Amino acid sequence: MTGSEVPLASPTFRLAYVPGVIPGKWVRIWNERLPDVPLTLTTVPAADAADTLRAGEADAGFVRLPIDRTDLSAIPLYTETTVVLVPKDHLVAAVDEVSIGDLADDLVLHPLDDTLDWGGPLPGLPAKQRPATTADAVELVAAGVGLLVVPQSLARLHHRRDLVYRPVIDAPESRVALSWPEERTTDLVEEFIGIVRGRTVNSTRGRRANQAQAQEQPGASKAKSKAKPKRAEAAGAARRKPAAGRSTGGNPRGGGSGGGSGGSGGAKSGRRGRPGRRS
Known part of the structure; x- marks a missing residue:
């Protein structure tokens, strides 16, 4: 090199x-x-x-x-389930699931990196300022400032012992x-x-x-193409070659070389003549 x-x-x-x-x-x-x-x-x-x-x-x-x-x-x-993250002593913690309407009287945080496509009015009461990140919003929830609606995987990612989450049945999903x-x-x-x-x-x-495909031998395709004519030629020769014990010519009634059993192979040579006289 x-x-x-x-x-x-x-x-x-x-x-x-x-x-x-x-x-x-x-x-x-x-x-x-x-x-x-x-x-x-x-x-x-x-x-x-x-x-x-x-x-x-x-x-x-x-x-x-x-x-x-x-x-x-x-x-x-x-598709992920959407959940609301709340302090352990919040009323939401006592139920199995909630709807957007259940959060109408709560301050709901909407961080700038919110991943949910709301496509309409945001749920809950608006905060004066939006947290910069989801992690910042989680800290505010732990401090009792508000609630946070997020995909379930983000709630798990930011798990804290003082917080719980519950499914929001009619929220947008991620x-x-x-x-x-x-x-x-x-x-x-x-x-x-x-x-x-x-x-x-x-x-x-x-x-x-x-x-x-790259590992295939370069000459493999050529070898295959050459092998085909050879196989065809061998097959043709096999068709032309007579089977053992069959005659290729001679008397169509069985004469010719190799036609008889025992002897030189010709037709029977015994002459047919007059019957002998009786004495």
Whole structure:
């Protein structure tokens, strides 16, 4: 290797994910199937996930819908239950579930990174200021300032012993999707899509299929094409060759070489004549 040559870096797969998503099981399967391709994880705010993918800072990512789908492909994976986070001594803690109307008299916090698409009036009484992040809003709930409505995974992520959560039956739900840049659907992206969709090793498309084709011997196709005429020629010869014990010519009634049993193979040579005289 000359001084000007630089060794090629090993391929890597960069996966972004938004808070609340736990990609551990998919990462484990990736490491089992592709141990030669390191997977790196990056946490991104939900509002920045789409721009992170467009900027090429990740090969694929788990995002929360809706997102701007311009230049991005997305496969919806699952929908989360929406819950309200309250202090343990709040009235809501005594019931199994609530509706938006049940929160009308409570101050409900709406952080700037809220991931729910309300599409209308916000529930509850509005706070004077919106917390910057969901983590900040959780601290305010613990301080008794208000309540917080979030996807269940975020309530679990910010779990505290002094807080509980209950399902909100008529609140918007958060959908999680796998997304990637449309023009960069690489073999590694296809591999990860297969893992997320639960494909087995044999059914996974992408890099493995290409590798299997590349491993085929260069002259294999030529050898196969030459073998076909030879097989056809052998088959023709077999058809032309007479079966053992059959005559190829001679007397159609059984004469010819090899036609008789015992003797030289001709027709019976005994002469038929007059019967002898009786004495």
